[in-house]
Amino acid sequence: MASLRHDDAAASFDPLRPKLVRVAYRMLGSVADAEDAVQEAFIRWMRADRAAVREPEAFLRRTVTRLCLDQLKSARRRRETYVGPWLPEPVIEEEEAEDVTLPLMLALERLSPLERAAFLLHDVFGVGFEEVAATIERDPAACRQLAARARSHVREARPRFRLDRQRGLDLAAAFFQASRSGDMSALGEMLAADVSVHADGGGKRPAVGKPIEGFDAVTRLQTSLAVFFRKNASTLLRTVFVNGLPGFITREADGELQTTALEIEGDRIAAIYVVRNPDKLRHLH
Known part of the structure; x- marks a missing residue:
């Protein structure tokens, strides 16, 4: 039975x-x-x-x-x-995600749990406010207010335009090649003036302890990393969409996997998100 x-x-x-x-x-x-x-x-x-x-x-x-x-x-x-910047566990997709990208997930982290639930259920998954109210045990009017507050907080994290899929993957592959070979001229052509780097090692693997912001600071970081990569080869496994952003999966010199996701505005990379914490990469094996 x-x-x-x-x-x-x-x-x-x-x-x-x-x-x-x-x-x-x-x-x-x-x-x-x-x-x-x-x-x-x-x-x-x-x-x-x-x-x-x-x-x-x-x-x-x-x-x-x-x-x-x-x-x-x-x-x-x-x-x-948590040790260092926190990033969500990478989810690998063959196509660009339209509902929740990595920047939006980071914006959701700043919401209260109820705001997050109301926004996701209504704005992302299309659930009516009556059902949202029954789910989070608040009246529909309160749920509308929760979703509205959340919407105002995450508005800037919404993609402002749709990136061509192949263009995104090509830019990810070009970024990998330039960053690993140390071609700073090619790399500089890809980066926005206010580019930032966010790396999540979780205290388990080396990573920058706080976000690196600005073109000059990021190029200095990439220059030093290129020296490291000359002695410690990084292998490109796949170019993919990581949490809705174009990026790639690599196997690093220590044998561990790593994901890199690129937030692109226009034709320039506005943010680089790197997940190195092995606990967050187990499901990719």
């Missing part, structure tokens, strides 16, 4: 799992935590009176969101003691 219940629950849950993982990941910024939340939702789905649930997707989305709100409390405490 237990096996039959499991199969019955899985048959209705599994088609929704990818959507639920998307919700959870965008709430938490962690692949492992998102998968844990979705798995806990499945356990609750098995125990639920499923015949009484009229809209399984809404029920499960509500369950996952509430689990994520609970997790955010402990996640925020962990990030207060």
Whole structure:
């Protein structure tokens, strides 16, 4: 009987799992935590009176969101003691993401958990405010206010124009080549005047301890890194979209993976996001 219940629950849950993982990941910024939340939702789905649930997707989305709100409390405490800049775990996609890019996820970090939930559910996933209200246990008017406050905070993080997919990947490949070979002339042509570098090593691998900002500071950093790369080869594995931004995956000299994502404005690189923390790269293996 237990096996039959499991199969019955899985048959209705599994088609929704990818959507639920998307919700959870965008709430938490962690692949492992998102998968844990979705798995806990499945356990609750098995125990639920499923015949009484009229809209399984809404029920499960509500369950996952509430689990994520609970997790955010402990996640925020962990990030207060995090070593160096914190970046979300990289999600690799073949196409550019249109809903939530890496800069937007960083902007979401500055919101309260309820603002984050209201904004994601309504503005990103198209959920009506009645369901948002039922999910976060606030009235619809309050949910509209939460979403409006969130919207004002994250407006600047929205992409201002759509980047041609192939152009983005070509620029990522060119950046890899110039940064590793030490071609500072070619690299300088790619960088915006206010370019910044954000590197997440989590205290596990060497990385800059705070964001590096401005053309001169970033080119100095890249010049010193090029000297390092001459002795410690970095291998390009794939050019891909990392959290919706063009970038690449490399295997570094220490044998570990690394992701680099490029925020591009016009034809120039405005920000460089590097994830080196091995704990955040396990799922890529």
